Amino acid sequence: RTTLSAADFVAMFHLVADRIEEEKVRLSELDGVIGDGDHGITMAIGWNAVREILTPELEEKSITDVCNLVARTFLNAVGASSGPLYATALMRGGAALKGREGADGAALAGFLAAALQGLRDRGKAEPGDKTMIDAWTPAATAAAAAAEAGALPAEVLRAAAEAAGKGADATAAMLPKKGRSAKLGERALGHVDPGAASAAVILAAMADGAAR
Numbered sequence: 056r057t058t059l060s061a062a063d064f065v066a067m068f069h070l071v072a073d074r075i076e077e078e079k080v081r082l083s084e085l086d087g088v089i090g091d092g093d094h095g096i097t098m099a100i101g102w103n104a105v106r107e108i109l110t111p112e113l114e115e116k117s118i119t120d121v122c123n124l125v126a127r128t129f130l131n132a133v134g135a136s137s138g139p140l141y142a143t144a145l146m147r148g149g150a151a152l153k154g155r156e157g158a159d160g161a162a163l164a165g166f167l168a169a170a171l172q173g174l175r176d177r178g179k180a181e182p183g184d185k186t187m188i189d190a191w192t193p194a195a196t197a198a199a200a201a202a203e204a205g206a207l208p209a210e211v212l213r214a215a216a217e218a219a220g221k222g223a224d225a226t227a228a229m230l231p232k233k234g235r236s237a238k239l240g241e242r243a244l245g246h247v248d249p250g251a252a253s254a255a256v257i258l259a260a261m262a263d264g265a266a267r
């Protein structure tokens with residue numbers, strides 16, 4: 056497909072909810088090592104709430120409306136740090152697609168760049184701070200490069216997902232500067248950041264959803 060519709064976004068978010076549920080235990084285990092052990096549960100609560108509002112009627116709305124509703128639902132369901140972070144990311148990503156019937160590869164790259172900026176504005180974390188930013192930053196960069204080369208939406212998302220996976224792996228070598236893990240200092244070395252790991256799960260699910 057050369058463009059993704061609102062219905063495609065609904066399908067992608069559905070797959071994100073499925074994958075987060077499947078990865079829930081692993082994500083909480085990662086958070087158990089350097090945080091408070093709830094990241095998988097938290098993300099699953101948020102995305103399962105999102106699943107409830109992903110109805111066929113929603114497919115008739117705009118991509119921006121879909122993203123806004125998903126963002127609001129996630130925010131209301133999630134109390135942890137990731138609630139406002141992802142709500143802002145989804146709202147900004149959705150705003151970047153305002154007025155579009157379909158999103159092409161470049162639009163998808165714009166969606167991811169705007170989502171990353173939302174995460175940064177909300178959380179004030181820098182690259183290298185050992186957070187989800189360390190997955191989302193290379194993801195947005197890889198997406199932009201793929202779009203520049205003329206990639207289709209699913210290929211742009213695939214490039215983003217692969218870069219996010221590598222970015223998440225690289226957080227093991229980073230000292231934590233933000234969030235609960237910051238107080239662990241060097242004891243966090245060698246451990247992957249859970250928020251970066253879940254970012255890779257989300258982007259891989261979006262890529263798979265877009266390819267269906």
Ligand code: ADP
Pocket residue numbers: 086090091093094097098134135136137138140174177178179180185186187188233234235248249250251
């Ligand atoms: P909490 O720490 O409130 O229990 P979660 O466990 O759901 O929240 O999320 C933890 C993840 O949130 C971390 O692994 C990290 O990736 C991310 N995170 C925490 N603080 C920030 C921040 N200021 N900016 C970006 N990401 C952050």
Ligand code: MG
Pocket residue numbers: 086090091092093094135
């Ligand atoms: Mg936690």
Ligand code: MG
Pocket residue numbers: 091093135136
């Ligand atoms: Mg918590």
